[in-house]
Structure formats: C-alpha cells, structure tokens
Amino acid sequence: SALTAHAFEKGLFGYGQYLVGFGIVFFAYSTLIAWSYYGDRCAEYLFGEKAIPVYRWIYVGCITIGAVGGLQVIWTIADIFNALMAIPNLIGLLLLSGVVARETKRYCERLKRGDFKRQK
Structure with missing residues (x-):
C-alpha cells in the first residue's frame, strides 16, 4: 500500500x-x-x-x-485453514472424476454428431 x-x-x-x-x-x-x-x-x-x-x-x-499475533503465525494459520478447506473439495473431485469423464465423453460424442445448434 x-x-x-x-x-x-x-x-x-x-x-x-x-x-x-x-x-x-x-x-x-x-x-x-x-x-x-x-x-x-x-x-x-x-x-x-x-x-x-x-x-x-x-x-x-x-x-x-x-x-x-505475529505476521508469520497468522499466515501459517491461514495456510493451514485454506488447506483444510481444500481437502473436502479434493475428495469430491476424486469421487466425481468418473462421472465427469463419462459426461465429457458423452458430450464430445454428441458434439461430433452435430446434436447441438451452432450459436452465431
């Protein structure tokens, strides 16, 4: 600043x-x-x-x-809590990775078939 x-x-x-x-x-x-x-x-x-x-x-x-508190301690605590917030999201990504892969493959197949109208 x-x-x-x-x-x-x-x-x-x-x-x-x-x-x-x-x-x-x-x-x-x-x-x-x-x-x-x-x-x-x-x-x-x-x-x-x-x-x-x-x-x-x-x-x-x-x-x-x-x-x-001291600056280093505060940043360390913030980093720890940010990592703790990421853990449930990473678990969700792992659990849903199969669904995402399947839906992505399905979308690409439909795109190749021309199932979608092109937007201008």
Whole structure:
C-alpha cells in the first residue's frame, strides 16, 4: 500500500495518502462484516441455530488473535485453514472424476454428431 499511496500522493497533490488510507480501512471493515455474515449463515446451515453464538465468539477471537499475533503465525494459520478447506473439495473431485469423464465423453460424442445448434 505504500507504493499505491505514493502514486496517489503524486497524482492528487497531497490527498492521495488519505484516500488510500480510507480505502484500506473501509475495505478491511467491509471484509470483516461480509465474512462474519457468511460464516454465520454457514454455521447455522451446518450445525443449527445454536451454533451461531459459538461461531461469533470464535470469529471475534480470531479477529483478536489476528490483530495482536505475529505476521508469520497468522499466515501459517491461514495456510493451514485454506488447506483444510481444500481437502473436502479434493475428495469430491476424486469421487466425481468418473462421472465427469463419462459426461465429457458423452458430450464430445454428441458434439461430433452435430446434436447441438451452432450459436452465431
């Protein structure tokens, strides 16, 4: 953000750094709100309405840890959780790979036969 602030500073004659600062603050705030709501809805869907307060406490705890934790620790935790989110998707890909291969082959055969109208 320092390079962006410097560029805006040159182009907006002294107001650029403030514009970038406000942009970062509002982006961070809107991201916190959006992810809070998204996680709230997911917790309710997966575990029921009683899980919402638990999720909110965990979310606020994570925000606190993120604010005071070391940068390397935070990035490591983020990497671990991103990997954990990928595991169910990879399992789904493996389980559905036969279906995808079969449907792709079927589609290609139908395409060669001319079963589809060409779009202009």
